[in-house]
Amino acid sequence: MPRIVGKEYKDLLKRYITSQNEENLYFGQQFSREFIEKEISPEEVISIHKNALVDVFPDVPDKVLHSFDFLIEMMIHYGLALREHQSLIRKQEEIQMEMNVAAKVQDTLLKTKKPDFKELDIGFVTEPAKKINGDYIYFLNDNCSEASVAVADVMGKGIPAALCMSMIKFGMDSLRNENTSPCNALDIVNRIVEKSVDDSMFISMFYGKYDARDASFSYASAGHEPALHYKASEGKFVELNAKGLLLGVHKDVEYEEKSVILEEGDFIAMMTDGVTEIRTKQGFIDEEIIQSIMLEVKERSAQTIAETVYERLSQLQDFQLRDDFTIVIFKKE
Amino acid sequence: MPRIVGKEYKDLLKRYITSQNEENLYFGQQFSREFIEKEISPEEVISIHKNALVDVFPDVPDKVLHSFDFLIEMMIHYGLALREHQSLIRKQEEIQMEMNVAAKVQDTLLKTKKPDFKELDIGFVTEPAKKINGDYIYFLNDNCSEASVAVADVMGKGIPAALCMSMIKFGMDSLRNENTSPCNALDIVNRIVEKSVDDSMFISMFYGKYDARDASFSYASAGHEPALHYKASEGKFVELNAKGLLLGVHKDVEYEEKSVILEEGDFIAMMTDGVTEIRTKQGFIDEEIIQSIMLEVKERSAQTIAETVYERLSQLQDFQLRDDFTIVIFKKE
Amino acid sequence: MEYRSSVDIHSEWDIVAARQLGRNEAKKSGFGTVDQARITTAISELARNIYLYAGKGKIEIERHTGNGLRGITIIASDSGPGIPDIRKVMEDGFSTSGGLGAGMPGVKRLMDEFKVDTEAGVGTIITATKWLR
Amino acid sequence: MEYRSSVDIHSEWDIVAARQLGRNEAKKSGFGTVDQARITTAISELARNIYLYAGKGKIEIERHTGNGLRGITIIASDSGPGIPDIRKVMEDGFSTSGGLGAGMPGVKRLMDEFKVDTEAGVGTIITATKWLR
Ligand SMILES: [Mn+2]
Ligand SMILES: [Mn+2]
Ligand SMILES: [Mn+2]
Ligand SMILES: [Mn+2]
Numbered sequence: 001m002p003r004i005v006g007k008e009y010k011d012l013l014k015r016y017i018t019s020q021n022e023e024n025l026y027f028g029q030q031f032s033r034e035f036i037e038k039e040i041s042p043e044e045v046i047s048i049h050k051n052a053l054v055d056v057f058p059d060v061p062d063k064v065l066h067s068f069d070f071l072i073e074m075m076i077h078y079g080l081a082l083r084e085h086q087s088l089i090r091k092q093e094e095i096q097m098e099m100n101v102a103a104k105v106q107d108t109l110l111k112t113k114k115p116d117f118k119e120l121d122i123g124f125v126t127e128p129a130k131k132i133n134g135d136y137i138y139f140l141n142d143n144c145s146e147a148s149v150a151v152a153d154v155m156g157k158g159i160p161a162a163l164c165m166s167m168i169k170f171g172m173d174s175l176r177n178e179n180t181s182p183c184n185a186l187d188i189v190n191r192i193v194e195k196s197v198d199d200s201m202f203i204s205m206f207y208g209k210y211d212a213r214d215a216s217f218s219y220a221s222a223g224h225e226p227a228l229h230y231k232a233s234e235g236k237f238v239e240l241n242a243k244g245l246l247l248g249v250h251k252d253v254e255y256e257e258k259s260v261i262l263e264e265g266d267f268i269a270m271m272t273d274g275v276t277e278i279r280t281k282q283g284f285i286d287e288e289i290i291q292s293i294m295l296e297v298k299e300r301s302a303q304t305i306a307e308t309v310y311e312r313l314s315q316l317q318d319f320q321l322r323d324d325f326t327i328v329i330f331k332k333e
Numbered sequence: 334m335p336r337i338v339g340k341e342y343k344d345l346l347k348r349y350i351t352s353q354n355e356e357n358l359y360f361g362q363q364f365s366r367e368f369i370e371k372e373i374s375p376e377e378v379i380s381i382h383k384n385a386l387v388d389v390f391p392d393v394p395d396k397v398l399h400s401f402d403f404l405i406e407m408m409i410h411y412g413l414a415l416r417e418h419q420s421l422i423r424k425q426e427e428i429q430m431e432m433n434v435a436a437k438v439q440d441t442l443l444k445t446k447k448p449d450f451k452e453l454d455i456g457f458v459t460e461p462a463k464k465i466n467g468d469y470i471y472f473l474n475d476n477c478s479e480a481s482v483a484v485a486d487v488m489g490k491g492i493p494a495a496l497c498m499s500m501i502k503f504g505m506d507s508l509r510n511e512n513t514s515p516c517n518a519l520d521i522v523n524r525i526v527e528k529s530v531d532d533s534m535f536i537s538m539f540y541g542k543y544d545a546r547d548a549s550f551s552y553a554s555a556g557h558e559p560a561l562h563y564k565a566s567e568g569k570f571v572e573l574n575a576k577g578l579l580l581g582v583h584k585d586v587e588y589e590e591k592s593v594i595l596e597e598g599d600f601i602a603m604m605t606d607g608v609t610e611i612r613t614k615q616g617f618i619d620e621e622i623i624q625s626i627m628l629e630v631k632e633r634s635a636q637t638i639a640e641t642v643y644e645r646l647s648q649l650q651d652f653q654l655r656d657d658f659t660i661v662i663f664k665k666e
Numbered sequence: 667m668e669y670r671s672s673v674d675i676h677s678e679w680d681i682v683a684a685r686q687l688g689r690n691e692a693k694k695s696g697f698g699t700v701d702q703a704r705i706t707t708a709i710s711e712l713a714r715n716i717y718l719y720a721g722k723g724k725i726e727i728e729r730h731t732g733n734g735l736r737g738i739t740i741i742a743s744d745s746g747p748g749i750p751d752i753r754k755v756m757e758d759g760f761s762t763s764g765g766l767g768a769g770m771p772g773v774k775r776l777m778d779e780f781k782v783d784t785e786a787g788v789g790t791i792i793t794a795t796k797w798l799r
Numbered sequence: 800m801e802y803r804s805s806v807d808i809h810s811e812w813d814i815v816a817a818r819q820l821g822r823n824e825a826k827k828s829g830f831g832t833v834d835q836a837r838i839t840t841a842i843s844e845l846a847r848n849i850y851l852y853a854g855k856g857k858i859e860i861e862r863h864t865g866n867g868l869r870g871i872t873i874i875a876s877d878s879g880p881g882i883p884d885i886r887k888v889m890e891d892g893f894s895t896s897g898g899l900g901a902g903m904p905g906v907k908r909l910m911d912e913f914k915v916d917t918e919a920g921v922g923t924i925i926t927a928t929k930w931l932r
Contacts (some may be wrong), residue, residue, distance in 0.1 A: 022686040085418035102492040159435040170503030
């Protein structure tokens, strides 16, 4: 324990004992912060105090001095808790840094290239609620006439979700060379997931495929949120539902496949539940809000539509996402 | 502040002031733990102490009492640090739980089956330094005459490493159906890694393949620690080096492939740098320690050899691993 | 009934004046020594923040008396730059390691109720209350 | 030169005896009040662990004197079940929340050097030293 600290403490204590004014307490407290920064433990503070008191007031009764020895003993465990605290803060900072690196690795690992496709304008936004994203978008662009996308949401957030996701990525990679249908794609990914993860981990996925030859959009869903089809001719939205279990539940699942034709100005919005199940302090928002936001900007680019939905909904939530947020727009030009 | 606590404290203090014996300090300290559990802050302890002292010793001088008021003021920031500590511990527990789930997911995702192979006794230990392992073992057992293993170490530890590892797993999965040579296996995995991760992420890998038809062990290395070949006939170890860059650096790398013949009682030890670069407070350990540990138990099973190395080296490090620890033993019976 | 008094913060000495006012009011409200020290520390932190980050401002002390709940409210207001990222400022873990003193999470812990209103370029009002139990 | 003395641990009262021995030896070594209390607390934790988890054992105190380094070593030994997962026992974060007291990380912090030897079914020897500065 530094001697200078004891000297300074004695001076402050002496002044306070002489006249109990606020100024001395203010400086005393400022001084106590330095103590904490210098990792002086509370039992040392008591000991410094005891020595200062004896100096200031030499005839302090023995009983009082004994009482300080007792108090020092009482403070030892407080001192330990404080030192543990300092080590925990260091640990916490390490974990933060690790999460930042992990988020960067995830970005590179899962990067997917948006197809550059004539007649089809593609836009998307995907934002994690915490550092690490548990939603996932994967684009496939097999040949010059087809563009596909898989939108997935891993149950749970954070690291466990991220680990599962890299599995999906490599499952999807294995589809690259096959010109496959939506229900077939889900079937293949489902087998991989079922084999690789345990029963507590589920993944929902929407798979959509646009075929430029007949302007058809075919889709299948593994327990995922329905997509929305904006019909420009009617100025209305239609929900695109397709039956199918979540990925990873059973080995053999029948995925229903459906299709619609896209007219000029039509678009498809594929989302995760982080978009549709937004909660504010007042409760869940009405899903129609999403449609009305999209209606406002329906003439704009696919990317603008996606970004507008994100900005408006994140404002509604005071800019604090409770779940990962992902939206993909396929718009027929 | 509960009144009962004050009463009990007063009794303890009174007894201590009367006779300064150890018993009272022991009970006092036990009591102080309860204080911490009840979240009684250090400034409250000083206040309890002051009140008890006045009770025990009514003619305590005013100056002493003022000094306690000063001490209370000094303790306020200590009290805040302690409460912050309690909230950090709760946060830490949350992260721990997430890590536990992630570790479980990783285990399931990366599970590999040790080949059950006649003539070849296989043993291994892989222990993460933190919750999540950045070392990886992958066994392949293509047919009845060949058993292969890949031992990998992702640069860095923890979550970022775990994300990369699932990529390696799916890279290896794609080898399953090819009866490939070690240098070919490294070449394929290198291309996947190079494509998927950014330039700051490197992976070292040792690939070994035992062929029962001629008792040969062929191997290749991507910047990995050399393996050790124990020659029973000479009672000595030989290092198995093979040239090759780390995975993920360049797209096209030539991996050197070599091979040795295993005689009865021979074994190969493949390790990560978490085994060979062990540091104690006194500095790095001499690598010969590993050899002398293995010599001691060379007659035992492959699993016992692996476990003995782990136990001894972890003791040398005071049971605190600084890096993930992985060792695989292939022993000719 | 409510008694209201205030101290303008222009210099470091005004921090001491605000502390003194708070301690007196806390004593009048019937708070014990430890709670007096806590309320005073909270005032000290808020006044110091005004002095350091806004230059000047005001600390008001409201003493709630009467039959209902008794307690003390601190209102710290300034026309400074505002707090750009409240989430970050309210985060734990830096109050003891850095030189920032107890910081906002500390003030929140010292009191029972805590509220921040802030707008960039307009200023900040922090309201914190402690009830007598 | 080294002075060695010891206390057998069979009952909770022996914990007090071990503490007393440790405090006396620490005082003789020239440690101040706070360090005396720390050494005594470390002994207390170790003796309590013996009492709770091994049933019986021994606390030895070695006092290092002479021209070189001066200090005190505590050797706590038992023939109990051993510590199954030392890494877990050495982990931070549970000493204050649980009812386990300072635990092993606490003892390590109270002293300057710390070493555990343990084997399942054979027993545990913990050695901890504090140097006089
Ligand atoms: Mn999710
Ligand atoms: Mn979701
Ligand atoms: Mn590593
Ligand atoms: Mn390593």
